[in-house]
Amino acid sequence: xxxxxxxxxxxxxxxxxxxxxxxxxxxxxxxxxxxxxxxxxxxxxxxxxxxxxxxxxxxxxxxxxxxxxxxxxxxxxxxxxxxxxxxxxxxxxxxxxxxxxxxxxxxxxxxxxxxxxxxxxxxxxxxxxxxxxxxxxxxxxxxxxxxxxxxxxxxxxxxxxxxxxxxxxxxxxxxxxxxxxxxxxxxxxxxxxxxxxxxxxxxxxxxxxxxxxxxxxxxxxxxxxxxxxxxxxxxxxxxxxxxxxxxxxxxxxxxxxxxxxxxxxxxxxxxx
Amino acid sequence: xxxxxxxxxxxxxxxxxxxxxxxxxxxxxxxxxxxxxxxxxxxxxxxxxxxxxxxxxxxxxxxxxxxxxxxxxxxxxxxxxxxxxxxxxxxxxxxxxxxxxxxxxxxxxxxxxxxxxxxxxxxxxxxxxxxxxxxxxxxxxxxxxxxxxxxxxxxxxxxxxxxxxxxxxxxxxxxxxxxxxxxxxxxxxxxxxxxxxxxxxxxxxxxxxxxxxxxxxxxxxxxxxxxxxxxxxxxxxxxxxxxxxxxxxxxxxxxxxxxxxxxxxxxxxxxxxxx
Numbered sequence: 329x330x331x332x333x334x335x336x337x338x339x340x341x342x343x344x345x346x347x348x349x350x351x352x353x354x355x356x357x358x359x360x361x362x363x364x365x366x367x368x369x370x371x372x373x374x375x376x377x378x379x380x381x382x383x384x385x386x387x388x389x390x391x392x393x394x395x396x397x398x399x400x401x402x403x404x405x406x407x408x409x410x411x412x413x414x415x416x417x418x419x420x421x422x423x424x425x426x427x428x429x430x431x432x433x434x435x436x437x438x439x440x441x442x443x444x445x446x447x448x449x450x451x452x453x454x455x456x457x458x459x460x461x462x463x464x465x466x467x468x469x470x471x472x473x474x475x476x477x478x479x480x481x482x483x484x485x486x487x488x489x490x491x492x493x494x495x496x497x498x499x500x501x502x503x504x505x506x507x508x509x510x511x512x513x514x515x516x517x518x519x520x521x522x523x524x525x526x527x528x529x530x531x532x533x534x535x536x537x538x539x540x541x542x543x544x545x546x547x548x549x550x551x552x553x554x555x556x557x558x559x560x561x562x563x564x565x566x567x568x569x570x571x572x573x574x575x576x577x578x579x580x581x582x583x584x585x586x587x588x589x590x591x592x593x594x595x596x597x598x599x600x
Numbered sequence: 601x602x603x604x605x606x607x608x609x610x611x612x613x614x615x616x617x618x619x620x621x622x623x624x625x626x627x628x629x630x631x632x633x634x635x636x637x638x639x640x641x642x643x644x645x646x647x648x649x650x651x652x653x654x655x656x657x658x659x660x661x662x663x664x665x666x667x668x669x670x671x672x673x674x675x676x677x678x679x680x681x682x683x684x685x686x687x688x689x690x691x692x693x694x695x696x697x698x699x700x701x702x703x704x705x706x707x708x709x710x711x712x713x714x715x716x717x718x719x720x721x722x723x724x725x726x727x728x729x730x731x732x733x734x735x736x737x738x739x740x741x742x743x744x745x746x747x748x749x750x751x752x753x754x755x756x757x758x759x760x761x762x763x764x765x766x767x768x769x770x771x772x773x774x775x776x777x778x779x780x781x782x783x784x785x786x787x788x789x790x791x792x793x794x795x796x797x798x799x800x801x802x803x804x805x806x807x808x809x810x811x812x813x814x815x816x817x818x819x820x821x822x823x824x825x826x827x828x829x830x831x832x833x834x835x836x837x838x839x840x841x842x843x844x845x846x847x848x849x850x851x852x853x854x855x856x857x858x859x860x861x862x863x864x865x866x867x868x869x870x871x872x873x874x875x
Contacts, residue, residue: 354783357783357785359784364790367794369811374806374807379662383658383659504843511640537654
């Protein structure tokens, strides 16, 4: 029997590491992202804080402290999740380069998703943490109440990042049929952030809109990790959030797998 | 013999028109995607409005503005931004041109660089976006109890034109800074897109630092919030006078000056891609 290869030789592990390291090559880009992030955070914190204040210090279960946590944890996650809908796969399908990817002895889906997850995890260091630090400095934001909240929160964050990139991958496979998918990305950009709780917590939505949001994978990408990380939900409710996230992860990975298989047969590379 | 001035101008205009028409045709050629693009642009606008609707419905008022009143602010600023985006939004692609070296080609053509940059792509989907702002503005004007007169109409027109100029100036300022930033292009999003977001909010909710950034340096508070405050007679932040909304053209002039300086400074800094 062959000995098991070490993880560092596993191609999928290397995709994850490559994504992580690739991002570290652009420190200025990372800093620029942080500046933009912090500006939006201050604006969002201002308006959300005023909203809580004008409704008597409590709005849809949020206090000033937990609302600040919602704003700054959300800003911190922005560099790690994908709400704009574009991806490498999208450009590679359009240019035809994806044909080369199919020749490699690795799963195209796993390679793409893992590289993006690696990028997302790296972004937590230079963008995520500083955003949270800024949040703590400029506001009275709530922090995770205990060790369990940290552990469950980080786990929820990891699943959230993976759900986001796996969903964008599945959406990008529509390119096998459409070729030009800029329109699909725009649609994705319009709905994903809104239903994920990027602007306002989804619990502020009227009931019908909240129900609609909960029927999509988007809350699993941001709202749920924030809920768990900020201690807004704990115990059984937190476990339930994680359970829902895992179900959505399985669904979007499954859809991506099927569309890749079907799309591969469809693929027609133009030019020569 | 030199060509008469009008003939020359007509020829140049015809060239721009031909370029823009070809861009429009090329976008409409991938039909399914183009239709989705257009629907998407309207949807993005609608969702941005929905955010405001959700937030202002959850409370009675924020920063002294009710939902009906904030519709005026949102409509006015969104319409001004969409028009500016239509005219100058393509400046955003400058870093890609600089990195790929394609910007050098622009220097060879007998048209000003900025004009070429603005016409290098025409995003038809952005027209869809203007409709959202215009609708919100119209509904806002109907819902609010406005004392109509020449002054009211004058203030609205002045605000819209100044808003368009201010947002266009932000795009050009950002483009000028891109010559220095390149990989750090996202930094200018802080005031271009952050500015658009800020323009839809009542400025009283901002921390002091932001009041300086978006009220003075990048004066987006003058695109909608201050003119609407003047229109409705709502007092401004920090006890500032209600008539401040009339100063929008001054803010626009300031924004254009900053944009001009940044653009020239950046252009002089540019040394080509080499090779």
